[in-house]
Amino acid sequence: MTATQTEKQRLEVHIRGIIRRDMPEVLQTETQSFEFAWTEEDFLRCLRQRNCIGMVAEQGDKVVGFMIYELHGAKLHILNFAVHPAFRHLGVGNQIVAKLISKLSSHRRTRITLEVRETNLTAQLFFRSQEFRGVCVLRDYYDDSGEDAFLMEYSFGNTPGKDSEEIVNRIVQYEDF
Numbered sequence: 001m002t003a004t005q006t007e008k009q010r011l012e013v014h015i016r017g018i019i020r021r022d023m024p025e026v027l028q029t030e031t032q033s034f035e036f037a038w039t040e041e042d043f044l045r046c047l048r049q050r051n052c053i054g055m056v057a058e059q060g061d062k063v064v065g066f067m068i069y070e071l072h073g074a075k076l077h078i079l080n081f082a083v084h085p086a087f088r089h090l091g092v093g094n095q096i097v098a099k100l101i102s103k104l105s106s107h108r109r110t111r112i113t114l115e116v117r118e119t120n121l122t123a124q125l126f127f128r129s130q131e132f133r134g135v136c137v138l139r140d141y142y143d144d145s146g147e148d149a150f151l152m153e154y155s156f157g158n159t160p161g162k163d164s165e166e167i168v169n170r171i172v173q174y175e176d177f
C-alpha cells in the first residue's frame with residue numbers, strides 16, 4: 001500500500017451473501033447508478049439461477065454496495081456491480097472486487113470477466129486500477145442504447161499465459177481507452 005493510499009479515507013465494509021431483505025437498498029443504489037437500471041424482477045430472475053451469486057457490502061446495518069456474478073467452469077463473470085454514490089471513493093468497490101478475486105484459484109476458476117459500457121469511463125478506470133485489462137470491443141452490445149462494450153478481464157496471479165499474451169498484443173490499441 002502506498003503512502004497516498006494510507007492517508008486516504010477508507011471505509012471498511014463487511015461483505016456477505018445477498019438476502020431478500022437487502023433488495024430495497026440494492027435497488028436504491030442500482031437506480032442511482034445506472035441510466036438503464038435493473039428492476040427488482042431482473043435481480044430476482046438472475047439470482048434464481050443456480051450459477052448466479054450476489055454479495056453485498058455493508059457498513060453497520062447499511063448496504064452500501066453490491067455485486068452480482070455468474071459462476072462458469074473456468075471463470076467468474078460480473079453481471080452487475082455498484083457502490084452507493086454517497087460511499088464512492090472510499091475503497092468499497094476495491095474491497096468487493098478483492099473478495100471476488102479471492103475466489104479464484106490456479107487450478108479451477110482462473111479469470112474474471114465483465115462487459116463495461118464504452119461511455120462508462122469511471123468503471124473502465126476503476127477496473128484498470130484493479131488490474132483488469134481490456135480484451136476486445138463488442139460492437140453494438142447493448143440492446144437499450146446500442147453502444148459498444150469493452151470486454152475486460154482479470155487473470156489469476158496476474159501472469160497471463162501465452163495465449164492471453166498473444167491476445168493482449170493483438171488488442172493493444174484498446175488498452176488506451
Ligand SMILES: CC(C)(COP(=O)(O)OP(=O)(O)OC[C@H]1O[C@@H](n2cnc3c(N)ncnc32)[C@H](O)[C@@H]1OP(=O)(O)O)[C@@H](O)C(=O)NCCC(=O)NCCS
Pocket residue numbers: 005008033034081082083084087088089090091092093094095114115116117120122123125126127129
Ligand atoms: C465503479 C465503482 C463501483 C467504483 O466504486 P468505488 O467504491 O468508488 O471505488 P474505490 O473507492 O474502491 O476505488 C478504487 C480505485 O478505482 C479508481 N477509481 C474509482 N473511481 C474512479 C473515478 N471516478 N475516476 C477514476 N478512477 C476511479 C481509483 O484508482 C481508485 O483508487 P484511489 O481511490 O486510490 O484513487 C463506482 O464508481 C460505481 O458504483 N459506479 C457506478 C456503477 C458502475 O459503473 N458499475 C460498474 C458497471 S461495469
